[in-house]
């Protein structure tokens with residue numbers, strides 16, 4: 001790849017570190033607002049990090065008002081992109097199997113509706129009507145939000161990249177950020193393995209690898225990489241179209257992926273680390289959960305599998321803000337498994353913070369300094 005790489009610019013107005021869906025959305029929104037000499041530095045090819053997930057859920061179904069607003073705003077953007085990003089608004093179905101889950105999901109659904117969301121509670125029978133794979137006897141209720149669904153991250157990455165480059169953004173692939181030069185509290189340059197870029201402003205969008213970039217600038221970004229795995233079943237003739245369905249009790253989830261199904265479950269025992277090797281070790285936990293909620297999925301053959309990294313923060317909410325210690329250092333990271341669905345709105349928010357404008361929502365609860373203050377409130381609707 002190196003031979004075909006263009007030169008790294010010697011200076012930039014701003015360097016965006018990371019060419020995933022978040023970095024490219026940030027770069028596009030900055031350029032669209034008139035910021036010139038935006039340079040994205042990506043050590044691999046763009047979209048090969050966590051944004052390489054084959055299909056990503058898009059939703060505004062959260063318990064935290066900030067996440068709901070970011071999700072809704074992003075849904076509007078995904079709807080504007082339309083079929084070109086593989087958007088399928090099949091809804092999200094959160095399954096409740098205990099009274100506590102019902103109470104919590106009812107509370108979140110009320111909050112989402114107050115903020116303009118599409119969700120409503122449905123009975124077990126309605127849930128089975130929406131998703132014939134489900135065993136209604138295992139369910140007490142569910143929430144269904146028809147505006148949610150899924151889309152293809154690679155297409156969104158390609159779209160943001162094309163729109164950004166059209167506006168003059170320079171994307172440097174195969175280029176690793178290895179240091180950030182500071183003079184006191186000011187940024188002077190970004191060091192890459194292919195040369196120095198003089199700049200006073202940096203946006204860290206390095207996903208699971210963000211803590212290292214924060215360390216280079218002396219800004220603590222508590223992001224921990226955790227491997228997560230999915231499997232995709234072979235194509236079937238005329239598979240039913242189902243919502244993005246997830247079981248709150250076990251984190252089992254599944255939805256259509258082409259003519260197959262994408263299956264997943266989190267592994268609470270997974271140690272943090274950067275390893276992304278795929279293995280079938282998630283399957284027994286999936287099958288155990290499926291035995292109860294969706295028995296016909298037990299033991300399903302898989303056509304392929306994929307492992308990627310969640311970029312977890314201590315409260316499973318993103319880090320979005322501008323450092324109060326290092327001038328010009330902004331960050332959009334730590335999405336803890338929901339960065340694809342928030343990327344469009346996050347690009348807007350970072351642009352506004354950068355330009356000193358008021359964003360469409362208050363991003364201050366996402367500031368990285370929150371961990372130094374009172375106990376942060378954990379997002380509940382995560383898997």
Ligand SMILES: Cc1cc2nc3c(=O)[nH]c(=O)nc-3n(C[C@H](O)[C@H](O)[C@H](O)COP(=O)(O)OP(=O)(O)OC[C@H]3O[C@@H](n4cnc5c(N)ncnc54)[C@H](O)[C@@H]3O)c2cc1C
Pocket residue numbers: 017018019020021022023041042043044045046047048049050051052053055056057058175176177178205206207208209227228229230307308309310311332333335336337338339340341342
């Ligand atoms: C199994 C799985 C399922 C998921 N499901 C969903 C879902 O349904 N919906 C959803 O919204 N999200 C989902 N996510 C999470 C989502 O994929 C991520 O939150 C999102 O892709 C993060 O995008 P990003 O641009 O921040 O990070 P990335 O796409 O990881 O991009 C960061 C980039 O930074 C680059 N980089 C790192 N260090 C350096 C350096 N020193 N120099 C230069 N470049 C560097 C990396 O190479 C990488 O390309 C899932 C993740 C996994 C693993």
